[in-house]
Amino acid sequence: MRPIDISPLVWQVLRRHLIVFSRNWKTNLSFNFFEPLLYIAALGLGLGAYVKPMEGLPYLHYLAPGLVASSAMFAASYECTYGTFVRMEYQKTFHAMVATPVSIDDVIVAEILYGTFKSVLYGSVILVVILALGLVASPWALLVPPVLAVAGLLFAILSMIWTGLVPNMENFNYFFSLIMTPLFLFSGVFFPLSGLPRLIQTLAWASPLYHVVNLVRGLVLGQVHAELIWDFIWLVTLTAVLFPLPLYLMRRLVIK
Amino acid sequence: MDVIVAEKLTKEYNGKLAVRGINFRVRPRECFGFLGPNGAGKTTTVNMIYCLSPVTAGRLTVLGMDVQKHPREIKSRLGVVPQENNLDPDLKVLQNLLVYASYFRIPAATARTRAMELLEFFDLADRAQDRVDRLSGGMKRRLTIARALINNPDLVILDEPTTGLDPQARHLVWQRLRRLKERGVTLLLTTHYLEEASQLCDRLVIMDKGEILEEGNPGGLVVKHIGREVVEVGLGRMDCAGQLKPAANCDNTVKMVVDRTNHLLRDHLTVGDNLFLFPRDNGQALLQVLQSMPVRFSHLLLRPATLEDVFLKLTGRGLHS
Numbered sequence: 001m002r003p004i005d006i007s008p009l010v011w012q013v014l015r016r017h018l019i020v021f022s023r024n025w026k027t028n029l030s031f032n033f034f035e036p037l038l039y040i041a042a043l044g045l046g047l048g049a050y051v052k053p054m055e056g057l058p059y060l061h062y063l064a065p066g067l068v069a070s071s072a073m074f075a076a077s078y079e080c081t082y083g084t085f086v087r088m089e090y091q092k093t094f095h096a097m098v099a100t101p102v103s104i105d106d107v108i109v110a111e112i113l114y115g116t117f118k119s120v121l122y123g124s125v126i127l128v129v130i131l132a133l134g135l136v137a138s139p140w141a142l143l144v145p146p147v148l149a150v151a152g153l154l155f156a157i158l159s160m161i162w163t164g165l166v167p168n169m170e171n172f173n174y175f176f177s178l179i180m181t182p183l184f185l186f187s188g189v190f191f192p193l194s195g196l197p198r199l200i201q202t203l204a205w206a207s208p209l210y211h212v213v214n215l216v217r218g219l220v221l222g223q224v225h226a227e228l229i230w231d232f233i234w235l236v237t238l239t240a241v242l243f244p245l246p247l248y249l250m251r252r253l254v255i256k
Numbered sequence: 257m258d259v260i261v262a263e264k265l266t267k268e269y270n271g272k273l274a275v276r277g278i279n280f281r282v283r284p285r286e287c288f289g290f291l292g293p294n295g296a297g298k299t300t301t302v303n304m305i306y307c308l309s310p311v312t313a314g315r316l317t318v319l320g321m322d323v324q325k326h327p328r329e330i331k332s333r334l335g336v337v338p339q340e341n342n343l344d345p346d347l348k349v350l351q352n353l354l355v356y357a358s359y360f361r362i363p364a365a366t367a368r369t370r371a372m373e374l375l376e377f378f379d380l381a382d383r384a385q386d387r388v389d390r391l392s393g394g395m396k397r398r399l400t401i402a403r404a405l406i407n408n409p410d411l412v413i414l415d416e417p418t419t420g421l422d423p424q425a426r427h428l429v430w431q432r433l434r435r436l437k438e439r440g441v442t443l444l445l446t447t448h449y450l451e452e453a454s455q456l457c458d459r460l461v462i463m464d465k466g467e468i469l470e471e472g473n474p475g476g477l478v479v480k481h482i483g484r485e486v487v488e489v490g491l492g493r494m495d496c497a498g499q500l501k502p503a504a505n506c507d508n509t510v511k512m513v514v515d516r517t518n519h520l521l522r523d524h525l526t527v528g529d530n531l532f533l534f535p536r537d538n539g540q541a542l543l544q545v546l547q548s549m550p551v552r553f554s555h556l557l558l559r560p561a562t563l564e565d566v567f568l569k570l571t572g573r574g575l576h577s
Contacts, residue, residue, distance in 0.1 A: 012361075093344055101329075101359060102359045
């Protein structure tokens with residue numbers, strides 16, 4: 001197997017994605033912006049009125065930071081499954097790129113960085129929204145975008161691994177219903193995990209989103225404590241360990 | 257120095273040999289062609305040349321560099337026109353060229369000047385701000401070729417450059433390719449259109465089933481294997497309808513025709529219910545003998561010999577069968 005071959009041309013490929021993004025960011029952004037707002041309205045305000053305070057917080061305050069984290073997760077995941085697959089399979093964009101000095105590893109790294117970019121952007125937009133709603137309690141929240149960058153990178157890598165393993169449109173539905181939705185529901189976005197059976201708590205600890213939610217909620221609410229560093233180390237370690245895997249998996253799909 | 261040198265070049269896909277130890281050399285400033293039917297291994301060979309597919313065995317150097325060791329250096333000096341259009345549908349016409357130029361690290365100002373020149377050259381200047389999906393098939397093809405020239409390549413690879421185009425669009429592409437050749441650009445093209453091969457190629461190889469059957473210049477190959485003319489004899493559908501091989505009575509007719517005209521023939525070939533006669537020198541005389549025979553042929557045709565006849569003779573079947 002050939003060694004990984006990454007060059008600064010990654011930035012040129014990423015630049016291509018950003019040019020395309022700059023052309024249709026309004027539609028893109030508003031779509032991704034609405035869904036978390038709906039959750040805030042329906043669950044935070046609607047359901048929240050009947051829910052007792054969680055961890056000493058009104059439900060809306062508890063929920064909002066979780067949605068910042070989950071928007072970031074979904075942004076990278078959509079981009080590195082559907083987005084990547086359309087570019088690779090239908091548009092043959094990768095094929096055009098690798099006929100230039102760009103290597104296939106450059107292409108895939110740029111895809112992952114583009115997913116990361118979307119995570120940071122969409123997560124930060126929700127952060128601004130909840131700030132406007134008065135749901136951000138601390139200037140520690142300024143550290144949320146860097147956390148979203150690590151989270152975005154990790155979810156981009158995880159999604160790209162799926163795309164590399166089962167590259168077809170229908171299977172992305174399984175990815176979202178079997179993996180992303182359970183993560184979304186059981187990672188502490190909507191309720192604390194302390195009330196759940198021990199087994200689920202242990203499983204949740206393995207969920208990357210759980211650690212992202214911990215970090216984001218801690219920063220947004222100003223409840224910063226030393227243990228958060230472990231969440232961060234967990235995310236960074238997993239990201240570093242998994243990074244080469246999508247490169248090898250995607251390579252087989254383009255280079256034959 | 258030769259632009260491409262392939263020695264015993266071999267490619268295996270999923271346990272199947274797609275290219276079986278072929279040898280060829282492409283010289284500077286020539287147009288070199290791979291002619292063969294679909295599945296002959298032309299695209300596979302080309303994919304190895306532009307460093308997309310790894311070489312299974314043998315040696316392949318492009319512009320003096322080994323494809324396995326220097327893919328980025330090689331690709332920076334190539335222009336590639338793939339079989340499937342892969343223009344970027346998310347970008348406009350001009351942007352397609354500019355963004356592509358950035359993959360070669362071409363400075364933005366240089367890229368813009370060059371892109372405008374290329375759009376002009378390919379009659380696309382007034383479409384610069386159009387979306388790619390608004391272009392016709394022929395325009396897309398011309399844009400793909402323009403894109404391949406953005407880095408002033410030393411070698412341009414064209415995989416089936418006119419497949420799927422209507423005749424007018426095809427001729428427009430040919431004209432542009434001829435002008436590129438006049439400018440001294442080395443061209444390598446694959447095609448299953450014999451007309452394309454004979455119009456453009458200085459030298460070509462005929463490929464079938466992963467092997468090179470023949471090599472030479474188009475005219476020379478025709479003269480060597482066929483001669484100047486061919487008489488096509490239709491043996492009649494009534495007798496041999498739907499039969500891959502001629503029926504017994506066809507065989508008899510073939511035998512009779514060949515016996516009667518043997519002194520005028522250089523060679524002959526039967527494909528289905530068609531008999532191809534290759535006259536020694538005088539096609540007209542051969543035609544007259546055939547017309548005087550007491551057999552009713554479904555058609556009799558004297559025509560110039562082409563590369564397709566060479567392919568038929570070498571493989572026993574047509575390029576499009």
